[in-house]
Amino acid sequence: xxxxxxxxxxxxxxxxxxxxxxxxxxxxxxxxxxxxxxxxxxxxxxxxxxxxxxxxxxxxxxxxxxxxxxxxxxxxxxxxxxxxxxxxxxxxxxxxxxxxxxxxxxxxxxxxxxxxxxxxxxxxxxxxxxxxxxxxxxxxxxxxxxxxxxxxxxxxxxxxxxxxxxxxxxxxxxxxxxxxxxxxxxxxxxxxxxxxxxxxxxxxxxxxxxxxxxxxxxxxxxxxxxxxxxxxxxxxxxxxxxxxxxxxxxxxxxxxxxxxxxxxxxxxxxxxxxxxxxxxxxxxxxxxxxxxxxxxxxxxxxxxxxxxxxxxxxxxxxxxxxxxxxxxxxxxxxxxxx
Amino acid sequence: xxxxxxxxxxxxxxxxxxxxxxxxxxxxxxxxxxxxxxxxxxxxxxxxxxxxxxxxxxxxxxxxxxxxxxxxxxxxxxxxxxxxxxxxxxxxxxxxxxxxxxxxxxxxxxxxxxxxxxxxxxxxxxxxxxxxxxxxxxxxxxxxxxxxxxxxxxxxxxxxxxxxxxxxxxxxxxxxxxxxxxxxxxxxxxxxxxxxxxxxxxxxxxxxxxxxxxxxxxxxxxxxxxxxxxxxxxxxxxxxxxxxxxxxxxxxxxxxxxxxxxxxxxxxxxxxxxxxxxxxxxxxxxxxxxxxxxxxxxxxxxxxxxxxxxxxxxxxxxxxxxxxxxxxxxxxxxxxxxxxxxxxxxxxxxxxxxxxxxxxxxxxxxxxxxxxxxxxxxxxxxxxxxxxxxxxxxxxxxxxxxxxxxxxxxxxxxxxxxxxx
Numbered sequence: 001x002x003x004x005x006x007x008x009x010x011x012x013x014x015x016x017x018x019x020x021x022x023x024x025x026x027x028x029x030x031x032x033x034x035x036x037x038x039x040x041x042x043x044x045x046x047x048x049x050x051x052x053x054x055x056x057x058x059x060x061x062x063x064x065x066x067x068x069x070x071x072x073x074x075x076x077x078x079x080x081x082x083x084x085x086x087x088x089x090x091x092x093x094x095x096x097x098x099x100x101x102x103x104x105x106x107x108x109x110x111x112x113x114x115x116x117x118x119x120x121x122x123x124x125x126x127x128x129x130x131x132x133x134x135x136x137x138x139x140x141x142x143x144x145x146x147x148x149x150x151x152x153x154x155x156x157x158x159x160x161x162x163x164x165x166x167x168x169x170x171x172x173x174x175x176x177x178x179x180x181x182x183x184x185x186x187x188x189x190x191x192x193x194x195x196x197x198x199x200x201x202x203x204x205x206x207x208x209x210x211x212x213x214x215x216x217x218x219x220x221x222x223x224x225x226x227x228x229x230x231x232x233x234x235x236x237x238x239x240x241x242x243x244x245x246x247x248x249x250x251x252x253x254x255x256x257x258x259x260x261x262x263x264x265x266x267x268x269x270x271x272x273x274x275x276x277x278x279x280x281x282x283x284x285x286x287x288x289x290x291x292x293x294x295x296x297x298x299x300x301x302x303x304x305x306x307x308x309x310x311x312x313x314x315x316x317x318x319x320x321x322x323x324x325x326x327x328x329x330x331x332x333x334x335x336x337x338x
Numbered sequence: 339x340x341x342x343x344x345x346x347x348x349x350x351x352x353x354x355x356x357x358x359x360x361x362x363x364x365x366x367x368x369x370x371x372x373x374x375x376x377x378x379x380x381x382x383x384x385x386x387x388x389x390x391x392x393x394x395x396x397x398x399x400x401x402x403x404x405x406x407x408x409x410x411x412x413x414x415x416x417x418x419x420x421x422x423x424x425x426x427x428x429x430x431x432x433x434x435x436x437x438x439x440x441x442x443x444x445x446x447x448x449x450x451x452x453x454x455x456x457x458x459x460x461x462x463x464x465x466x467x468x469x470x471x472x473x474x475x476x477x478x479x480x481x482x483x484x485x486x487x488x489x490x491x492x493x494x495x496x497x498x499x500x501x502x503x504x505x506x507x508x509x510x511x512x513x514x515x516x517x518x519x520x521x522x523x524x525x526x527x528x529x530x531x532x533x534x535x536x537x538x539x540x541x542x543x544x545x546x547x548x549x550x551x552x553x554x555x556x557x558x559x560x561x562x563x564x565x566x567x568x569x570x571x572x573x574x575x576x577x578x579x580x581x582x583x584x585x586x587x588x589x590x591x592x593x594x595x596x597x598x599x600x601x602x603x604x605x606x607x608x609x610x611x612x613x614x615x616x617x618x619x620x621x622x623x624x625x626x627x628x629x630x631x632x633x634x635x636x637x638x639x640x641x642x643x644x645x646x647x648x649x650x651x652x653x654x655x656x657x658x659x660x661x662x663x664x665x666x667x668x669x670x671x672x673x674x675x676x677x678x679x680x681x682x683x684x685x686x687x688x689x690x691x692x693x694x695x696x697x698x699x700x701x702x703x704x705x706x707x708x709x710x711x712x713x714x715x716x717x718x719x720x721x722x723x724x725x726x727x728x729x730x731x732x733x734x735x736x737x738x739x740x741x742x743x744x745x746x747x748x749x750x751x752x753x754x755x756x757x758x759x
Binding site for chain 2 (some may be wrong): 071072073074075076101106109110171172173189191192194197277278279280281282283284285286290294297298299300302303
């Protein structure tokens with residue numbers, strides 16, 4: 001029982017136990033700090049996290065790199081032959097990089113081209129959609145909480161479920177064609193026509209993820225001081241000018257986060273697009289991760305070394321994007337500090 | 339301190355042993371085309387009753403899991419103890435030789451010997467398992483649609499062109515989206531290709547470049563797709579070597595003619611029911627033959643099993659004549675056990691359409707071309723099939739011309755052969 005802010009007997013006992021435990025821990029920690037200094041303590045506290053990072057990220061990365069230097073279809077490294085950079089030279093063996101058909105590994109370059117087009121279109125459309133949604137949801141509209149939940153709901157769905165739902169909508173005898181026929185329109189082969197399938201994969205991906213980015217932007221919008229808007233209103237500033245001169249600049253840190261996260265996520269596109277189109281028609285929605293999966297695991301012409309080389313190249317792209325994010329964030333911080 | 343170490347050691351052992359098989363455990367990976375999963379489980383339940391010391395677990399999975407994930411599991415040494423597999427030859431290095439564990443090796447050689455080479459590494463004499471059923475690829479047509487359109491079924495020796503033309507007439511008349519569909523599978527398009535005169539095997543036993551006959555058939559197939567005669571959804575709406583059957587489109591009367599195989603009979607019997615009449619037509623003729631592709635699924639034991647004796651016991655039970663007979667009769671599959679074939683079968687169905695279809699396929703086995711009979715036991719079949727599917731699929735999607743696809747097929751196969759050396 002707590003009375004007048006005083007601790008109860010059981011809480012006092014608990015605190016005594018905690019203090020005793022802390023006292024025991026304190027002895028070696030003090031010794032460690034004496035020996036290693038403050039920077040050593042920082043390393044000590046970071047060690048568990050770094051160990052997890054090493055086990056689940058660094059070691060697999062190194063193993064993957066070693067795989068990319070080997071050949072054959074065996075899974076175990078001991079059964080694989082060292083081929084040096086052969087897998088990389090296979091990938092880069094091209095007459096003209098803009099014409100995948102002139103490349104030895106044509107499907108890799110088709111997948112790379114598809115991924116690049118997907119990233120540019122999906123990310124730009126996603127940011128616009130997320131920004132518009134966030135601006136609307138930030139206003140005093142009726143049922144605002146309900147609408148926020150509606151936009152966030154697809155984020156909670158499994159990508160496989162998302163892909164399947166939209167496949168049933170887009171397939172030849174799907175819901176969309178039924179509606180079109182009901183309206184007297186001609187049905188369309190959404191998933192067997194190259195452009196339709198590509199844009200369908202973009203649309204589904206935006207639908208599935210826009211809620212998450214909207215949430216980030218919404219948090220940014222709510223952090224903008226209200227008095228800035230009040231001052232602008234008093235000055236008679238137009239709404240457009242308020243958006244371009246106040247909202248957008250102050251939302252920039254959040255927009256950069258959204259941009260980089262969306263870019264990284266888009267480069268990694270696989271699950272919902274794979275379930276939706278299986279990479280078809282032909283290879284028009286085959287993206288890099290699917291290429292890596294097919295080459296390494298699913299194909300009858302399996303080649304884990306080539307898949308590993310492709311994933312290292314994709315990893316390099318992701319590293320560049322992450323560095324760009326860090327640079328942009330720093331630039332933004334400096335700007336803010338000034 | 340010692341106590342803590344003991345606890346940690348016990349936890350470690352528990353963690354390690356959670357993935358290891360216990361004595362008496364037999365795990366079977368099984369896929370189903372129709373009702374055979376239920377029949378198989380019934381038979382396993384019977385085995386369990388008589389052998390309570392062996393715990394058999396049946397993992398029912400999709401066919402794509404067998405095709406895509408099982409090879410990786412086997413390569414990593416994490417496969418099941420037994421699996422039902424169709425790519426028997428290309429994975430044969432992972433199969434267990436049951437010979438030392440079998441009570442009656444001669445029974446296996448006598449009854450299952452004809453297909454044993456389909457599942458052995460070249461030059462080997464091992465007994466890795468048995469065929470749960472023999473299949474033959476062939477066509478089916480929606481007879482009700484033909485009747486409604488007033489179009490006569492082309493006769494026994496009718497060609498591919500004649501069947502497709504007749505189906506096209508029916509499709510137009512009955513407003514069915516597509517005249518014809520063929521599974522997205524290299525195995526499936528190989529029967530028709532051989533009927534056109536194709537031969538995949540070179541004189542040295544290695545893969546030969548695509549010949550003119552194969553090119554002629556594949557060009558025709560691509561054209562049927564471009565003209566909207568064949569079902570685009572099957573071949574075009576997927577990429578790479580993805581397997582895609584067109585059975586659902588046939589069941590839903592979205593195609594008039596469907597080229598698949600004898601394994602679809604129980605599926606059609608169950609799912610089509612009385613919705614429409616369907617007939618098996620065997621394999622239409624090409625200039626060289628009227629052949630389907632033989633094949634089937636085999637139940638094979640895995641080399642990495644921890645319990646080979648128990649695995650052999652399960653396999654002996656399933657391969658025994660009465661059980662193989664019951665399995666065939668209840669699933670409507672064509673058996674491979676010679677004693678079962680010799681003793682005759684009483685298929686457990688009163689469905690006239692299914693019985694007629696079974697007879698058609700039995701009859702069609704007499705026209706199977708020698709080139710087709712060689713392929714199930716040929717090491718490079720899956721490599722050939724994979725290259726065919728991925729590149730023909732691209733050509734159908736308009737990403738490359740037929741000629742470019744043929745060049746890519748040859749180079750894909752050559753690359754794989756080179757990598758295997």
